[in-house]
Amino acid sequence: MSRRVVITGLGWVTPLGHEIETVWKRLLRGESGVSRNELFDAAAYPTTFAAQVKGFRLADFLGPAAEAHAGASRNTQFALAAAHIAWKDAGFVRTPPADPARIGIYLGGGEGPIDFDAFAEAAIAGCREDDGRAIPLDTIRWAHRALQRLNAVNELEQDPNLAASHLAVHFNVQGPSLNTLTACAASTQAIGEAMHMIRHGDADAVISGGTHSMIHPLGVTGFNRLTALSTHNEDPPRASRPFDRNRDGFVLGEGAGMIVLEELEHARSRGAKIYAEIVGFGSTADAFRITDIHEEGRGAIAAMRMALETAGLTIDDIDYISAHGTGTQENDKIETLAIRRLFGARAPRVPISSVKSMLGHLIAAAGVVELITCILAIRDGVVPPTINYETPDPFCELDYVPNAARPHPVRTAMSNSFGFGGQNDAVIVRRFDS
Amino acid sequence: MMAPRRVVITGLGVATPIGIGAESYWEALLARRCGVGPVRSFNADGLPCRIAAELPEFSLNDAIPKSYRKAAKVMSRDTQIAVVCAYHAVKDAGLVTACLIGRGESPGPPNVDAARFGANIGAGLVCADLAELAGALNTAVDDAGRFSHRLWGSAGMENLTPLWLLKFLPNMLACHVTIVHDAQANSNTITCGEASSHLAIGEAYRTIARGSADLCICGGAESKVNPMALTRPLLLGKLNTESNPDPSRACRPFSEDAAGTVAAEGGGLIVLEALEHAHRRGARIYGEIVGFGAASNAHSWSRPDPTGRPVELAVRAAMKEASVRPDDVDLVVPFGAGIPAYDASELAGWNAVLGDSARKPWAVCVKGSLGNNGAGSGAIDLATGVLALHHRTVPPSLNAASPPGFRFASSDPADARLNVLVSVTYALAGSQVAALVVRRIQE
Numbered sequence: 001m002s003r004r005v006v007i008t009g010l011g012w013v014t015p016l017g018h019e020i021e022t023v024w025k026r027l028l029r030g031e032s033g034v035s036r037n038e039l040f041d042a043a044a045y046p047t048t049f050a051a052q053v054k055g056f057r058l059a060d061f062l063g064p065a066a067e068a069h070a071g072a073s074r075n076t077q078f079a080l081a082a083a084h085i086a087w088k089d090a091g092f093v094r095t096p097p098a099d100p101a102r103i104g105i106y107l108g109g110g111e112g113p114i115d116f117d118a119f120a121e122a123a124i125a126g127c128r129e130d131d132g133r134a135i136p137l138d139t140i141r142w143a144h145r146a147l148q149r150l151n152a153v154n155e156l157e158q159d160p161n162l163a164a165s166h167l168a169v170h171f172n173v174q175g176p177s178l179n180t181l182t183a184c185a186a187s188t189q190a191i192g193e194a195m196h197m198i199r200h201g202d203a204d205a206v207i208s209g210g211t212h213s214m215i216h217p218l219g220v221t222g223f224n225r226l227t228a229l230s231t232h233n234e235d236p237p238r239a240s241r242p243f244d245r246n247r248d249g250f251v252l253g254e255g256a257g258m259i260v261l262e263e264l265e266h267a268r269s270r271g272a273k274i275y276a277e278i279v280g281f282g283s284t285a286d287a288f289r290i291t292d293i294h295e296e297g298r299g300a301i302a303a304m305r306m307a308l309e310t311a312g313l314t315i316d317d318i319d320y321i322s323a324h325g326t327g328t329q330e331n332d333k334i335e336t337l338a339i340r341r342l343f344g345a346r347a348p349r350v351p352i353s354s355v356k357s358m359l360g361h362l363i364a365a366a367g368v369v370e371l372i373t374c375i376l377a378i379r380d381g382v383v384p385p386t387i388n389y390e391t392p393d394p395f396c397e398l399d400y401v402p403n404a405a406r407p408h409p410v411r412t413a414m415s416n417s418f419g420f421g422g423q424n425d426a427v428i429v430r431r432f433d434s
Numbered sequence: 435m436m437a438p439r440r441v442v443i444t445g446l447g448v449a450t451p452i453g454i455g456a457e458s459y460w461e462a463l464l465a466r467r468c469g470v471g472p473v474r475s476f477n478a479d480g481l482p483c484r485i486a487a488e489l490p491e492f493s494l495n496d497a498i499p500k501s502y503r504k505a506a507k508v509m510s511r512d513t514q515i516a517v518v519c520a521y522h523a524v525k526d527a528g529l530v531t532a533c534l535i536g537r538g539e540s541p542g543p544p545n546v547d548a549a550r551f552g553a554n555i556g557a558g559l560v561c562a563d564l565a566e567l568a569g570a571l572n573t574a575v576d577d578a579g580r581f582s583h584r585l586w587g588s589a590g591m592e593n594l595t596p597l598w599l600l601k602f603l604p605n606m607l608a609c610h611v612t613i614v615h616d617a618q619a620n621s622n623t624i625t626c627g628e629a630s631s632h633l634a635i636g637e638a639y640r641t642i643a644r645g646s647a648d649l650c651i652c653g654g655a656e657s658k659v660n661p662m663a664l665t666r667p668l669l670l671g672k673l674n675t676e677s678n679p680d681p682s683r684a685c686r687p688f689s690e691d692a693a694g695t696v697a698a699e700g701g702g703l704i705v706l707e708a709l710e711h712a713h714r715r716g717a718r719i720y721g722e723i724v725g726f727g728a729a730s731n732a733h734s735w736s737r738p739d740p741t742g743r744p745v746e747l748a749v750r751a752a753m754k755e756a757s758v759r760p761d762d763v764d765l766v767v768p769f770g771a772g773i774p775a776y777d778a779s780e781l782a783g784w785n786a787v788l789g790d791s792a793r794k795p796w797a798v799c800v801k802g803s804l805g806n807n808g809a810g811s812g813a814i815d816l817a818t819g820v821l822a823l824h825h826r827t828v829p830p831s832l833n834a835a836s837p838p839g840f841r842f843a844s845s846d847p848a849d850a851r852l853n854v855l856v857s858v859t860y861a862l863a864g865s866q867v868a869a870l871v872v873r874r875i876q877e
Binding site: 043126143144150221283286 | 478480481505548557559564569571572575579580581587592595598600603608609610612613615616617618620622626629633637640641644661665666668671728729730731732735743744751861864865866
C-alpha cells in the first residue's frame, strides 16, 4: 500500500469572502459574487463586470508580517492569505512542522499583472514621434520611457512562481516547490501532482492550491477578444449561467484557494483534524486543437478515467461531481457529453454543480476552490447549487443541482478542470475512513 | 506497491545559439563556439545591455507537418522553440510520431501509443509581441496623449487578433507539442524560472516510474530576447551591462570578475522512457535518470541564500535517491549564472555536498557560450552533461573559472571515464531549486 494522503487544512480568498464557513454558507444560499468591475474603468469594454475579491487587506491575515510582502502582486497576496488560513487550520501556525525540508509547495499560480498604466505609457511613447504622429514601434523611444517608468519589484513579481516563493519564505518551507500554469486547470493539476509528490515520499506535507487575478485590462481584453466572456452587462449576478441554454460565456473571477495535503501517518502523529482523503488524479492532453476542445471529450474522459484508476474506484463510487462548468457554450456541452460517455446510465443520477455560477471563473485558482467545496460537501452532506439555471439545454440534460443546494450524502467526489489548449485534469476526494 | 520502473533517456532535442539538434550543438561546443553577440532581433540601442545569445535562423516548417502550418500563426517564439526541440528529440529517439508521418518522413504506423505518451514542459513568462501590442494600444489615445480605457474598450482592442491571448499562455508550449506529436497522456507545464526544466524532467521521471505513462517528452524552452524580457532582468540588475563591446567574454560563470548574466533564447526537450519500453523497440539509451531532488529557498524570493542550503538540499536529495556518494560523482553540471552572489551561493551548496570528496569531479557549464534563456536552460545543461557521458568527453566551458571543488575543461575537450553526473538549476527570480542524477548504462 502506498502512502495515503489526507487534507488537513483549508483556506480561500474569494469574491464571496475569505472565511471557509461564511463563504460556504453563502454558496449554499446561492449568492452571487459578481458585480460591476471596479478594478479599472471597463465601462466601454464588451464586458463591464467581474467577480472581484472585496475588502481584502493582507495585514488582516498576516498582521505585521504582511509588510515584508508589500510589493507582492495581487495574486501573491491572495495566496499568502489563503495559505495562512489553511496553515493555521492545519495546526501549523501553533506548532510548525518539525522538519521544514520535508514540507513542500505545489501551486497553480497565475502570472502577476503588469503595471498597466506604466506599460501603456511606455508603449505609446514608443509608437509616436515627438509631434504625436503614429509610427511603428521604435524600441529606442520605448526603452527610454520604459526604463523610467517600469519598476523592478513589479517586474519581478510578475513571474508565476513568485507566489510559491513568497510562501516558502513566510512558512519556512524548504522542501520541493513547484508552480504549474496549465491555464484554467492549474490548481487541480497542482493538487494532483502534490498528491503524487507525497505518495512518492518527496515530502510529508504540501501547501497546494492556486491563485490568480486576471481582472486587469489585458486580461479582460484577451478574453473579450476570444469572445469567451459573458457580456450580460445589464444584470451581472445573472451572467454566469453554466449549463443553461442561454449561457453566453464565463465570468472572470479572482482569488485563491489553498489546502494542506499531508501524509496520513504524519497527520495522525500530530493529532491533526482530517477533512478528507485525496485518492485519485488524472491529467491528459486533448492533443487535438489549440482553439477547440475535442468534440467527443476524448481528453476529458481519459482524465476522469485516469483519476478513477489511480483511486482504484469505479463510476459507481462517485456521488458528486464539481464540474468545470464555465458557462461557455462549448465547454458545458462537451463536459456533459464526456460525463455521459464515461458514466453511462449512472450519469443522470450523479448531482453535478458548477460554483462558477456564483464565484465566477478564478482561472488558475478555480480548481482548488471547487475542490474545497467538494470537501465541505463530503463533510456536511449537502451539495451547492448551480444558480441562474433557467432554461434547459437539449445538449446538457444532467442533474446540475439547479438553483438550490440539496442535502445529499457524499462519500466520494470528483472535481474537473479543463484548460485552454486541451488540458484536462480531474481529482477525486473521499471521506476519510481509517 | 509495484516496484518503480527504471527510466532512461533515449532522445535529446536542443535549440541553442550555437547549434540546433544535439549533434550540431555538440560539435559547436567542442569547437568552443560562443553564441553571444549584439542583439539582432530588435534595435536594443536604447538599453544599457545590447547583447544577447540568439538562435541561428531556423525554419519552423521543418519541424511540423504541412497541415499544421496554419496553427503556427498562433505560436509565440517560446512555443516555436519548443516545437523545434520536440522534433529533434523525437527524431533522435527514433520515435515515429504523428508529426513524422504527417511530414512524410515515415510511412507509419507510430511506434508510440498516444495514450501512454506524456509531456511535461517548462515555460517562462511568455512575453507579448511588443510591437503588436504597443501599436494597438496607440490606437486608444485621448487628446491629451494618454491611454484611454474608453477608446480601447469601444474600438482599440479590436486591433488585436481574436486569438491574441492564446499565444501567450505558458501551457501553449506543451499544447502545441502534444498536438503535433499526438501525446495524450499526462501533461503539465512547470513555470518556475530557470528551475522549470529540471522540475519538469523530474516530474516526468516520477510519472513514468510509477507506470502512468511509458514515455514523456520533457524539458523547457524560452526566449528572453525581446524588449520586455530583456528589460525585466535589466531592471533587477542581473544582466552584464559592461561587456557590450566584447560579447563573447560577457558571461563568466564562477569567475572573480563575473559581472552578470546574458539573456538568451533556447530550449531543450528530452525523451524519457521506461527502460523496458526502450529495450522493446531497440532504442539507443543515453543514460538512466536515477535521482531527482528539489528544494526551496526559504531565505528570500529575490536573492540567493548565501549559505547555499537550498542547492545543498536539492543535490543531497537527488544523490540519496540515486544511492550516489560524493566520490561517485564524475561530472558536475552547475547552473553558473555568472552573477557573483548567485554563483557564490551555488558553490556553497555544492561544497557542502561534495566538500569531503577525495576527488575533484569534472564540470561543465555552458552559460559562457549560451547565456541564460530561463526555462530551457536546465534542459540544455542536462543534455550537455548527458552528451558528455555518452561521448566520454568533457567539453570546454567557455569563460568559466574552475572553483576549488571541481574542474572545467578550459581549453581542449578532455577524455574521461564518465559514469555519473549531477546537475542543478535554480530560479533567478523566486525560490525553486532542482537537481537530477544521471547514470550511464553499459550496453
